[in-house]
Amino acid sequence: MTAKKLCIFDFDGTLFDSVEDVILCFNRTLKEYGFPTLTRDEYIPCLGGNIDDIVSKVLGKNSTPQNVEIIKNVYLDYYNSSHKERTVPFTNSRELLENLQDNDILLAINSNRLNYSLNEFVDRYYPDIDFVLIEGHNVDYPSKPDPWGVNNIINKANVSLDEAIYIGDSITDIKTAQNAGIDCVVVKWGYGDEVAFNHEYPVKVIDKFSQLCEFLGINYF
Known part of the structure; x- marks a missing residue:
């Protein structure tokens, strides 16, 4: 070699x-908009893509272009303003x-x-x-x-x-x-x-x- x-x-x-801070902010966002929250084991398979890919997988059957955009922007607001102490x-x-x-x-x-x-x-x-x-x-x-x-x-x-x-x-x-x-x-x-x-x-x-x-x-x- x-x-x-x-x-x-x-x-x-x-x-x-880094996943724990991601889970906290996603679940806060999902709960706010009435979508099902996910467990850690459910989040892990959603990771790996870009932010749009991840949000779409997190939303599952509720994934539409409009929902992805809303959840993405609110999630990023929560995530960026958090202390991210678990990351x-x-x-x-x-x-x-x-x-x-x-x-x-x-x-x-x-x-x-x-x-x-x-x-x-x-x-x-x-x-x-x-x-x-x-x-x-x-x-x-x-x-x-x-x-x-x-x-x-x-x-x-x-x-x-x-x-x-x-x-x-x-x-x-x-x-x-x-x-x-x-x-x-x-x-x-x-x-x-x-x-x-x-x-x-x-x-x-x-x-x-x-x-x-x-x-x-x-x-x-």
């Missing part, structure tokens, strides 16, 4: 444990990024979370990490699993496809890497399922950060 020079990370479920990095994620950076690995984030939200958490928790690019969902461009964001990152980093690797937790991340033509590592601590863990495309499935360092040939911190 070609030595990797660039690690592209998914955000939710890979670097950050925190997974243990040792910052140390992992620092270790990779110290070993001259370029770092980037590719997510379907909106850009301003990504930057809020990165600025708060990863102030010393120099990301090549943070590529979130942009309404003017296609979202994951389209490789648009990954392609931008690879061009900015000026590396070849075989020098880049995508690290994520879901089938959406696998398809994103596959569509971009780069290798993929799947993590088991996020919101993925057995479909992702048993998919034939990833080169590695890991359940702790140290295994990523081992895979990349880097000493664990």
